[in-house]
Amino acid sequence: MAGVAVAEEEMVRHQRGRFLGLLGLAAAFPTLQAVLFVAVNFMGAEGLSPQASAVWPYDSYNDMRWLLVYHNSWATYLGGLVLAVGLRGLLSGALVSLAWPGAVPHPGFRRILLRNLGVAAMTAAIVSPFAALAVAAGVVSLSWFVFASVGPMLLLAPFLQRAAVGPGWWRGLPSAALVGWSLLDFVVITFAGAIVWRVPGWWTVLIAAACGAVNGLLWNRSVRAAVHPARVRWRRVPVAPIAIVIALVTPLVMQGVTSGGARQRNNFRPPVLTARLPPSVPYAVIVLGGHNSAYDGVPAVDPAVQQFSYAGLDDAGQPRPYDTLNTHQSLESSADLLSRQVDALHARTRRPVALLGESEGAMVARTYLRNRPNTPVRALLMFSPLVRAARVYYPPPDADRGWGLAAGWQLRGIFAAVNLVTGGADSPDEPFIRSLQDEGPFYRFEAMCTIPNVRAIAFLPTVTAAELPPGPFANIPVFEVPSLHGGLLSRDVVNDRLVDFLAGEHINAPRREYSLYQLVGAAWQAPGLAPAINPVWRGKVSPGPPFTPQRLCQKQG
Template sequence: MPVPRGRFIGLLALATVLPTLEGAVFNALDFRSAEGLAPQSSALWPYDSYHDLRWLLVYHNSWQTFLLGFAGMVILRGLISAGLVRLAWPGSTPCPAFRRLLGRNLAVAAGTAVIISPLAALAVAASVVSLSWFVFASVLPMLLLSPFLQRIGVGAGWWRGLPSAALVGWSLLDFVVITVAGALVWRAPDYWTLVVAAACGIGNGLLWKQTVRAAVNPAHVHWRRVPVAPMAIVLALLIPLLVQSMTVVGAPSRNNFRPPVLTHPLPATVPYAVLVLAGHNSTYDGQPALDPAVRQFSYAGLDPDGRARPYSLRDTHRSLDSSAALLATQVNDLNRRTGRPVALMAESEGAMVSVTYLRDTPGSPVKALLMFSPLVRTGRAYYPPPSASSGWGLVAGWELRGIFGAVNLMTGGHDSADEPFVRSLLENAPFYRYQTLCPVPGVRVVAFLPTVSAAETPPGPYTNIPTFVTPGLHGGLLGRPAIHDRADDFLAGAKVAAPRGEYGIIQVLAGAWQAPSLAITVNPVWRPQVSPGPPFSAKRICAGR
C-alpha cells in the first residue's frame, strides 16, 4: 500500500519549502555562488548534514557560537528528518509513534554530524587553497556512507548486514539529483531560481518516499549478522586520510622538477629570459637549465655566486611574501645577466608567488607571465591561527590541524594547516580570491588550466585573462610536450587561448559540493584590504586592476 495521499502531499510540501526558502535568501543577498547548495537542505542522509555543517564551519566565530549552532542544527535536522520519515512511511507497514521517530532521528542527526564534520572541514580547506583533491576527499566517503545512513532513522538493526540493492540505487540517484539540481538552480535566472529550487525539493520528497520504503521493507539482507555499518563508517573516515597521504607520498618524486623548458634550448624567436617556478612540495637538486637564458627559481634563494640554491620540499612552505622577495632578487639578477626582459613560467604555488611579486613590483623587468595550474579563487573561507581564541572558522581550523597531523603521522610528511604558505592565502584572501587571474599592466599574461580546476572553482566568472584549458589533473602541465609547445608560441608573441565548454559545466555541477564563501566584508582581518561593494558578488573579480 503506498503512502496515503494526505501524507504524501505533506511530504512534498516539507521537502519543497526548505530549498525554496534558502533559495529566496540567496537571491535576496545576491549570493549566487551558494545557490547550488539550496537543494541539499531537504536531501537524504548524510547530504543534509553535510549541507548544514559546511555553513556552520564557515559561519561561526567562537567555540560558544559553534556549540550553540551545532546543538540547534542537530535539533532542527532531527525534527525535519523525523517529519520526513513519518510522512514517507509506507501505508502497508505500521509506523512507530512520532516521539519514537523523533528520538531516533535526533540521535541520528547528532551522530551523523560528528561523522560528517571532518568531511565538511575538508570542503572548507578546498575553499582556502582551491585544490580539487580536498573536494573529492570530502565527497567520496559520503557515497559509501549514504546507503547505510538511510536505514538509521527508520528502525533498529541498521548497523548489521549490507544495505539492499534498492537502497544503494536510490542513494546513488540522490547524489546525481543533488549534483544536477545544484547546477540547475544556479543556472536559472533571477527569481526562476525559486521555481527550480521548489522542483528540486519535490525530487527530494520523492526520494525520501522511495528510500524509507526500501529501508522499512528491505529485500533479502546479505551478511545479516555482520556489523557492516560500523566498518563502513571507519573506512569512510579513512578515505580522506588515504587521499591526502597519496598526494604527500607522491610529491617528492613527482615534483623533482625538470620540465622541457629546463632541458631544451629556447627557440630563437623568444625574446625573453625565462625564470621557471615550481609548485608546492617541489624539490630542486641545483642542476642548471640547458639554455643559459633559462633559470629555475629557488625557494632557498641564490648562493654568493648568483646560482640558484638546491631546495627541499619544506622550503616551499614559506609565506608568499617571502617567496616574492626571493623572486624579486632572482628576476633582477637574471635580467642583469642576460640583458633581456624576463618571462615567468610558474606552476601552482609558483603562480601565486608570481602574482604576489607583480602586485608588489609595478614596472618590474617581468614582461610575460605564464601560469600553469594556478590556484583559482582561493581564500573563500577563513580560520584563525592556533593562538587565537576566536575568529571565523575557528573549529574548522582545529579539525584541519587534526587531519593534517594524522596524515603526517602516516606519511612522515610536514604539511600543516597553518604553514606560512597557507596562512598567506588566509590572511590576504581578498587579493587571491579576486585578483589571481587578472591582467597586469605592461605584462602579457596567460593561464593554462587543467579541467579538474573547474571542480574547485565556484560557479560564475573567475578570469579576465586568456586561458588555455586542457584535460588533466592539478600540476604537471609544464611537463607535457604539447603544453610546452604552446608556451613557446606564447613566448614568441603568439596569442594562446583555448577555452573548453565542459569547464563551465563542471563548475556548476561541482558547485553543490563546495563550502559557502565567507562574506568578504565580515572578517575583521580582511576589512582593511576590502573596497566598498557587495559582499558576495563575483563582480569584484579583477575590480581595480
C-alpha cells in the same frame, strides 16, 4: 463490502495527503533558503539551497559546511551545532514519518523523532571531517579536497538512510534498491545545484522549490527501500561501522598519497629546463616549481633559463638547491626571493623576463607582480594556478576567535594524523597557507586578472573546474587541457603552446565543457565567506552590502 470500499478509499486519501505533505515539507526549506539568498543577493550560496531537505547524509553534510564557515567563536560553533542537529533531526523525523509506507505499521512520530535526532547527532560527527576538507578546498582551491570530502558520502549514504527508520541498521549490507536510490540522490543533488545556480534572479526560488519536491520523492523511495529490504546479506556482520571507518580513513590515505614522500620524489625538472629555447623567444625565463617541489641544483640547459629557488641565490648569483620544506614559506617571502632572482637574471642576460609558475609557483609569480609595477618581467605563464583561492577562512592556532575557528582545528587534526603516518610536514597553518588567507580578497578576485605591461596566460587542467564556483573566474587568456592538477608541464601540447606564447603568439583556448564542470561540481563546495564580514580582510574589499558579490578583476579597497 461498501464499508471496506469506504475504508480503502479513506486510506488512499490519507496516503495521498501524507505524500503531498511530504512533497510540500521537502520543498519548503529549499524555498525559504532560496528566498533569503536572493533577497540579500548571496549569489554564491543559491545553488546550495536544494540540499536543505536532502536525504542522509547529504543534509548533514550541507549543515556542517555552513556551520564550519559561518561561526566566529566556540560559543557560536557549539550553539550552531546544537541548533543544526536539533532542526535536522526534527525535519528528517517529519520527512521519514510522512514517507512511511502505509502497508507497514507506523512506529509513531515520537519514536521516529528520537531516532532521527540521534542519527542527526551521529551523522554530524561523522561528516564533519569531510566538511572540513571542503573548507580546505575553498582555501587552496585544489579539487582533490573536494573529491576526498564527497567520495565517502557515497559509501555512507545507504547505511545512514537505514539508520533513520529502525534498529539493526548497522548489521548487514544495504539492499541493492537502497544503494541505487542513494546513488540517484547524489546525482539529483549535483544537477539540482547546477540548475539553481544557472537560473537568474527569482527563478532561483521556483527551481529550488521544485528541487525540494524532488527531494521529497527521494525520501519516499529511500524510506520504502529501507523499511522493505530484500534479503539482507551478511546479516550478522557489523558492516556499517566498518564502512564508517573506511570512509573516515579514505581522505587520510588520499592526503598521504598526494603529500607523503614528497621529499623524496618531487625534484622539479620540466622539459623547459632540459632543452634550449628557440631563437624566436626573446625572454630570459624563470621556472617556478609548486608546493613540495625540490631542486637539486642542476642548471638548465639553456643559459637564459633558470629554475627559481625557494632557498634564494648563492654568492655567485646562482639558484641554491632547495628542499620541499622551503616551499612552505609565505608567498611574500618567496616573492622577495624571486625579485632578487629576476633582477640578477635580467642584469646578466639584458633580456626581458618571463615567469613560468606551476601551482604554488604561479601564485608566487603573481604575488611578485602584485605590488611591483616596474619590473623587468614582461610575460607570465601560470600552470595549474590556485584559481579563486581563499574563498573561506580559519584563524591561526593562537586565536580564540575568528571565522572558521573549529574548521581550522579539525584540519589540524587531519593533517597531524596524515603526518604521523607518512612522516610529512604539511600543515594547514604553514606560512604559505596563512599568506593565502591573509590576502584572501586578492587571490580570490584579482589573481587571474590582466597586469599592466605584462602578457599573461593561465594553463588550466579541466579538473580545476570542479573546485570553482560557477561564473567567470579570469579576464586573461586561458588554455584548458583535460588533465589533473600539476601535470601540465609534462604534456607535449602544453610545452608547444608555452613556446608559442613566449614567441609572441596569442594563445586562448577555453573548452566548452569547463563551465559545465563548474556547475556540476559547485553543489559540493563549501559556501564562500562573505568578504566584508571578515575583520582580517577589512580594507581589502570594496564597500557595500556584505553578501553582495565582489566584482572580479576590479581593484578592491
